[in-house]
Every structure is written in structure tokens, then in C-alpha cells.
Amino acid sequence: MKKYLSLALAGLLAISMTACGGIAADLAAMTSPKSESTASAASGSEAVQQEVTIQSLNGSKQTVELTVPYDPQRVAVLDMASLDILDALDLGDRVVGSADTSLDYLQSYVTDEAVANLGTIKEADLEAVMACEPDVIFIGGRLASSYDALSEIAPVVYLSTDTELGVVESVRKNTETIASIFGRQEQAGQLMTGFDARIEALRVFAEGKTAIVGMVTSGSYNVLGNDGRCSIIGREIGFENVGVDAAIDTSTHGNEASFEFLVEKDPQYIFVMDRDAAIGTDGAKLAQEIMDNELVNKTQAAQNGHVIHLASPAVWYTAEGGVTALDRMLSDLETGLGVNA
Structure with a gap:
């Protein structure tokens, strides 16, 4: 009789310990910073940081929301105003291809053998653009008709000078837009000083x-x-x-x-x-x-x-x-x- 009582008590103790262990595990899971739900949220947060949504123009010169990679490493530029801004933001090392230009302050992008020649600001060399494998492409108004073709290669950021807004405010706005793609907003503000x-x-x-x-x-x-x-x-x-x-x-x-x-x-x-x-x-x-x-x-x-x-x-x-x-x-x-x- 004592033997059976001992076995029963042992069984109850085991059940109790198992239950306590389960409760403890549940509590630990709820309070742990490494919980599955938190990890998923963190994972989601990281995913959001891989992209940024900006306002740009499309091929019809209409303002649209455009999602581009955040802090892209390979940039193709077919617009001198955008190249100017990228250069001012110290992002020249991201430029893998550029349109030709006679501007003295942007000549380093023409003479650098590591930067592909992508044609002109009026006529892009689509094969050259594709070959440089850009993460993002910048264009101006002269290439609006090539917007769709270039968009087949990578997201196309098309910025312009709005005469209604004014040149200075357009430069400020476009600089802030480009800076937001690369996380350089503070630097953008400094550039407009004076x-x-x-x-x-x-x-x-x-x-x-x-x-x-x-x-x-x-x-x-x-x-x-x-x-x-x-x-x-x-x-x-x-x-x-x-x-x-x-x-x-x-x-x-x-x-x-x-x-x-x-x-x-x-x-x-x-x-x-x-x-x-x-x-x-x-x-x-x-x-x-x-x-x-x-x-x-x-x-x-x-x-x-x-x-x-x-x-x-x-x-x-x-x-x-x-x-x-x-x-x-x-x-x-x-x-x-x-x-x-």
C-alpha cells in the first residue's frame, strides 16, 4: 500500500513540476526581449529600413510616390543638377555611371575610368546604363521620354526645377529629397546656408x-x-x-x-x-x-x-x-x- 502511495505522490509531483515548468517557460517567453513576436517586429523594422519612399516625377511629368533602395551603393546619373547635388553631399563614390558634361566642377566623373559613360543628358545609352547595374537612376527633363525604358533597369528618380516654386526652393527641395535617400538630411541643410x-x-x-x-x-x-x-x-x-x-x-x-x-x-x-x-x-x-x-x-x-x-x-x-x-x-x-x- 505504501509502495502504491509513493508512486502516486511521485506522479503528482512530476505533473506539478511539469506544469510549473510550462508556466515558467510561458512567462519567460512573454518577458524575454528575444521573443518570436519581438524578433518578427525587429525583422520588420529592418526590412522597412531597406527602402525609402520619395516624391518624384514620372515620364508624363506628374508627381508620383516612388520607392527606391535606401542608401543605394550603385548610382547612375543622367542629369547634371542631380550629379551636382550628389557631389555636394559627398556621394560621388556611389556614382558608377554618368552622362557626359563640360562642366568643370563635375569633370572628375567624366575622366574617371571607373565611371561608365552613359551618353548625354538628352540621349541615354541604355545598354551602358544596364551594364553598370545601378540600384537607382537619376534623370532630368530632357530624358522624360526615356523614363519607362530606364525604369525597366532600376527605379528612376526624376527631379526638376519648378519655376513656380523658384530655383532656390527647388534646389532646397531636391537636395532634401536626394539626401533622404542616403540618410544625409543634416548635411543637406548645411549646404543651403547663405x-x-x-x-x-x-x-x-x-x-x-x-x-x-x-x-x-x-x-x-x-x-x-x-x-x-x-x-x-x-x-x-x-x-x-x-x-x-x-x-x-x-x-x-x-x-x-x-x-x-x-x-x-x-x-x-x-x-x-x-x-x-x-x-x-x-x-x-x-x-x-x-x-x-x-x-x-x-x-x-x-x-x-x-x-x-x-x-x-x-x-x-x-x-x-x-x-x-x-x-x-x-x-x-x-x-x-x-x-x-
Whole structure:
């Protein structure tokens, strides 16, 4: 009888210990930082950090949300403003392929044998882009028609300068967007330091003054409005652009204007961007030669020495929207107008 009682007690003790062990295990699982649910959450958190969603444009130039790899290691760039920003953010070592450019401050990407030549900002070499195996591709407006084809290779970040927003704010916004892809937001803010003060100094100078803004191309002077290239002069600096009634839309190459038009409007300042010099047109006459004529010299702008030739035409024409480009553009205006921030 005692033997059976002992066996029964032993059985009950074993059951009790098993139950306690199960409860203890359950409690341990609930309180442990390495629990399955926590591990899953941590795993999910890590997965989120592999991607970032930004606002970009699509091939139809519509704003869309685009998911791209976070902190990509291989970058293809077919837009000089974006390359400018990447360079300013010290991300040049990520660039595995670039479009050709004549810009002096971006020549290292052209001469570096480790950086593939991807064509031009107007015509991409799709095979070369594919061969460099990018994680992400940057383009500008000239390649909008290639957006879908490039998207077959990697996510395409298409950023632009919004004239309604203004050049400075567009640069700020695009720099922040690119910085967010790489986790460089703090650095992005530092890059924009000082631009507002320089704009304000130029704005004070321009107040109440009239101007015509244009580009010289193929021997002609094309008037530009406040809706595209060089719009910073009228929109943000504040010169009254008296040439804007020459046509409604001037954003691409402006509208050809006669030199009589300049005499008729007689602005206090004439701004000249040499397109032929910007793109290296063979045999083209310099803008200074073309603008030095009898009619232009009748204007008060010419008589007062106020025909301002923008010293960095390639920057104005091919790279507007970059950080270094903005610095060069403001320097051209400050030097030409004799303004210091």
C-alpha cells in the first residue's frame, strides 16, 4: 500500500513540476526581449529600413510616390543638377555611371575610368546604363521620354526645377529629397546656408529696375520670360522683366526677338546667356560680338554698361537646379551687378 502511495505522490509531483515548468517557460517567453513576436517586429523594422519612399516625377511629368533602395551603393546619373547635388553631399563614390558634361566642377566623373559613360543628358545609352547595374537612376527633363525604358533597369528618380516654386526652393527641395535617400538630411541643410542672404541682397538691388532676359543662339537673341530658364532673375531676384510680353511660353529656348524690340522696350538691364558657348557649338560667334551692334547700343542698358553677360552659360543652360550651379549663378549676377551679400 505504501509502495502504491509513493508512486502516486511521485506522479503528482512530476505533473506539478511539469506544469510549473510550462508556466515558467510561458512567462519567460512573454518577458524575454528575444521573443518570436519581438524578433518578427525587429525583422520588420529592418526590412522597412531597406527602402525609402520619395516624391518624384514620372515620364508624363506628374508627381508620383516612388520607392527606391535606401542608401543605394550603385548610382547612375543622367542629369547634371542631380550629379551636382550628389557631389555636394559627398556621394560621388556611389556614382558608377554618368552622362557626359563640360562642366568643370563635375569633370572628375567624366575622366574617371571607373565611371561608365552613359551618353548625354538628352540621349541615354541604355545598354551602358544596364551594364553598370545601378540600384537607382537619376534623370532630368530632357530624358522624360526615356523614363519607362530606364525604369525597366532600376527605379528612376526624376527631379526638376519648378519655376513656380523658384530655383532656390527647388534646389532646397531636391537636395532634401536626394539626401533622404542616403540618410544625409543634416548635411543637406548645411549646404543651403547663405543662399537666402545672397538672394535678398540681389533683390534689394533689383527693386524698381527693368530688364530683358534672353539667350543668344545661332546669331539671334531669344527673349526669356519668367517661366523657365533664367527665371530666377525675374521671379526671385525681382527685376521687372519687360520682355515677358514677347510671347506666352518661353521656357525652352525663348522666343526670337528683333534687336528693334530691345530698343523699343529700352530696359535698364539686359541679361545675356550664350547658348552656343554653353553647348560648344562649333564656329558660333560669341554672344558679346552679336550683342555689340548699333541697335543694342542705343538702349540705356548698353549706354550705362548694364548688358550683363552671364559668365557661366553651361551652368545656366545644363545644370540649373544643382547646389554648386546655384552658387555659380548667383556669383554671375553678383559680379555682373557689383552686388555683395
